[in-house]
Amino acid sequence: MEPESKPSLSELSSTAALGDYVLISEVGEGSFSRVWKAVHRESGEVVALKQVFLSRLNMHLKNCLDCEIKFLSSACHPNIVRLLEAFQNILLSRSDDDAVVKVADFGLSRSLHPGDYAETVCGSPLEVSNGLCRAGPSHLNSCF
Numbered sequence: 673m674e675p676e677s678k679p680s681l682s683e684l685s686s687t688a689a690l691g692d693y694v695l696i697s698e699v700g701e702g703s704f705s706r707v708w709k710a711v712h713r714e715s716g717e718v719v720a721l722k723q724v725f726l727s728r729l730n731m732h733l734k735n736c737l738d739c740e741i742k743f744l745s746s747a748c749h750p751n752i753v754r755l756l757e758a759f760q761n762i763l764l765s766r767s768d769d770d771a772v773v774k775v776a777d778f779g780l781s782r783s784l785h786p787g788d789y790a791e792t793v794c795g796s797p798l799e800v801s802n803g804l805c806r807a808g809p810s811h812l813n814s815c816f
């Protein structure tokens with residue numbers, strides 16, 4: 673979405689927010705997501721904020737979403753939308769300054785005893801990160 677004039681204070685009184693962005697109005701909805709007109713609290717920059725309903729995505733579509741985020745993060749072209757930030761699996765408990773950040777989507781999680789390592793390789797071959805390929809047992813993820 674191209675930048676436009678800054679919204680009025682009454683528009684900013686909306687209580688819904690995500691990170692530093694205040695949601696102003698709904699722009700459109702697709703099969704798996706809703707797009708909002710939003711404004712950055714400090715800069716006043718108006719953006720399109722896409723809320724993806726992860727519960728509607730199967731594993732293949734989640735991989736496609738990761739690809740889209742990776743591509744848009746690196747794309748820089750006047751005819752391609754610019755990705756400013758991606759909040760993935762991060763939820764806010766409420767919409768004001770007392771919000772607690774919560775990590776979501778534990779689809780591949782498992783319970784381990786202290787000192788145990790998970791040994792199953794997770795992720796599709798084309799999508800799995802280099803770091804994960806090189807790593808041994810995934811002790812980094814066992815701190816929760």
Ligand SMILES: Nc1ncnc2c1ncn2[C@@H]1O[C@H](COP(=O)(O)OP(=O)(O)OP(=O)(O)O)[C@@H](O)[C@H]1O
Nearest residue numbers: 673674699700701702703704705706707720722753
């Ligand atoms: N960057 C953007 N700026 C302004 N409006 C947008 C932007 N991205 C999406 N929209 C609007 O939001 C609507 C929903 O977009 P979204 O990408 O979620 O779904 P879609 O691709 O149109 O549909 P589907 O996912 O079902 O194929 C779009 O049709 C468009 O009207």
